[in-house]
Amino acid sequence: MVKHDLKILFVEDDDLMRNTISNVLKKNAETVILASNGKEGLELFKQEKPDIVITDIMMPVMNGLEMIHEIRRLGSNVKIIVVSAYSEKENFLKSIALGINNFLIKPISYKNLLNILEELANIIQLEKNVETEKQKKLQAQEQLKIAHAELENRVVERTQELAVANQQLIEFQETLQDKIAKSVTEIRLKDHIMMLQSRQAVMGEMIGHIAHQWRQPLNTIGLLTQSLLFSYRNSNLSDEMLEDRVNKIMVVLEHMSETIDDFRNFFNPNREKINFSVESVVQKTLSFVESSFQKHKIELELDIEDDCQINGYENEYSQVLMNLLINAKDALVDKIENNRKIWIRVSRRMGKSCVEIGDNAGGISAKIKDKLFDPYFTTKKDENGTGLGLYICKTIIETKMNGYIDFSNDKNGAVFTIII
Numbered sequence: 256m257v258k259h260d261l262k263i264l265f266v267e268d269d270d271l272m273r274n275t276i277s278n279v280l281k282k283n284a285e286t287v288i289l290a291s292n293g294k295e296g297l298e299l300f301k302q303e304k305p306d307i308v309i310t311d312i313m314m315p316v317m318n319g320l321e322m323i324h325e326i327r328r329l330g331s332n333v334k335i336i337v338v339s340a341y342s343e344k345e346n347f348l349k350s351i352a353l354g355i356n357n358f359l360i361k362p363i364s365y366k367n368l369l370n371i372l373e374e375l376a377n378i379i380q381l382e383k384n385v386e387t388e389k390q391k392k393l394q395a396q397e398q399l400k401i402a403h404a405e406l407e408n409r410v411v412e413r414t415q416e417l418a419v420a421n422q423q424l425i426e427f428q429e430t431l432q433d434k435i436a437k438s439v440t441e442i443r444l445k446d447h448i449m450m451l452q453s454r455q456a457v458m459g460e461m462i463g464h465i466a467h468q469w470r471q472p473l474n475t476i477g478l479l480t481q482s483l484l485f486s487y488r489n490s491n492l493s494d495e496m497l498e499d500r501v502n503k504i505m506v507v508l509e510h511m512s513e514t515i516d517d518f519r520n521f522f523n524p525n526r527e528k529i530n531f532s533v534e535s536v537v538q539k540t541l542s543f544v545e546s547s548f549q550k551h552k553i554e555l556e557l558d559i560e561d562d563c564q565i566n567g568y569e570n571e572y573s574q575v576l577m578n579l580l581i582n583a584k585d586a587l588v589d590k591i592e593n594n595r596k597i598w599i600r601v602s603r604r605m606g607k608s609c610v611e612i613g614d615n616a617g618g619i620s621a622k623i624k625d626k627l628f629d630p631y632f633t634t635k636k637d638e639n640g641t642g643l644g645l646y647i648c649k650t651i652i653e654t655k656m657n658g659y660i661d662f663s664n665d666k667n668g669a670v671f672t673i674i675i
């Protein structure tokens with residue numbers, strides 16, 4: 256037989272009976288504690304906390320019923336087996352009222368005793384199992400609670416972290432916006448300065464033009480003034496003659512002043528987009544450079560295939576043409592001696608205006624073609640080149656007027672094309 260993992264308290268006043276039964280019990284249970292009356296039994300019960308109490312009823316000092324009563328009063332529902340004589344029926348009934356689990360009638364049948372023990376052992380084991388399960392469940396619930404609390408803490412922490420990160424992001428965005436705004440202002444300022452610098456290059460050409468334009472009228476004024484002096488000295492200066500000469504001089508001066516107005520107009524950037532004819536701007540721009548080109552023995556060839564009206568900034572467009580013409584002139588003067596030629600073609604391509612400006616200076620080498628439109632890129636020595644001309648051309652045509660500018664080489668030289 257297997258020994259049960261049980262602690263049994265056996266309370267019996269009869270020494271012989273106690274020893275005999277205890278021997279049987281010891282074979283079947285791990286621990287057996289013995290007491291010889293109810294009082295002793297109650298003490299041992301409190302100390303040892305047995306799984307089963309087997310007790311006689313009639314005992315000195317404290318009887319079994321009183322002991323059971325006390326045990327139950329302690330709140331314990333330990334398994335209790337009552338042992339008594341058949342004649343003590345009354346006591347059995349009382350003990351049942353106290354909530355006992357089984358009883359044995361003296362003389363005790365070992366078989367009965369062992370059966371009851373077996374049965375109780377099973378019940379106790381089951382109860383223990385239930386208890387462990389209950390404990391486990393409680394433990395799991397406790398862990399779940401802890402995990403839940405931890406999770407909540409983490410959520411709170413993460414939320415705070417996120418709030419901080421978000422704040423940083425907002426601040427970062429604000430600084431970024433500030434920085435961008437500052438950069439944009441700087442770029443605008445830089446562009447503006449570049450525009451002014453590039454205009455200066457064109458201005459040299461314009462002054463040359465004015466000087467040339469003025470040479471003839473200045474000469475005329477000189478002659479008219481001298482003729483006045485001559486007539487006066489010879490005393491044949493009539494009123495009519497004086498008036499005629501002064502009128503002539505005034506016409507010439509008027510003409511000279513127009514040249515200056517043209518010049519001033521050219522240097523006033525347009526504030527608003529207007530419709531203008533490409534051909535007329537080309538003609539006007541050519542008139543500004545003609546004189547200087549004649550001086551350098553450059554032949555100008557203008558071919559108007561088709562004129563177009565475009566919407567944009569007229570003066571800026573003219574400035575682009577001027578830059579391209581000056582670049583062509585510079586290349587020609589630098590590279591070839593005779594037969595210098597610049598051609599301009601005005602046409603329409605797929606409904607858009609097209610102006611091509613070509614020369615016979617030999618073209619642009621592949622080595623520098625990627626840098627051509629970069630600001631400050633120049634191959635010209637010293638103060639001859641600012642490297643801003645083509646950069647400004649690109650800004651005006653592509654950024655301000657939504658057009659397109661590029662170049663290619665033909666067999667004679669570079670060809671710049673503007674499409675708007």
Ligand SMILES: Nc1ncnc2c1ncn2[C@@H]1O[C@H](COP(=O)(O)OP(=O)(O)O)[C@@H](O)[C@H]1O
Pocket residue numbers: 578582583586614616618619627632633634635639640641642643644645646669
């Ligand atoms: N028609 C051309 N033929 C040969 N080279 C040219 C021509 N146009 C421009 N380039 C080259 O492009 C460079 C940049 O031109 P640009 O931006 O106008 O600056 P810059 O005229 O001040 O040098 C010039 O230095 C020159 O090397």
Ligand SMILES: [Mg+2]
Pocket residue numbers: 578581582642643644645
């Ligand atoms: Mg230039």
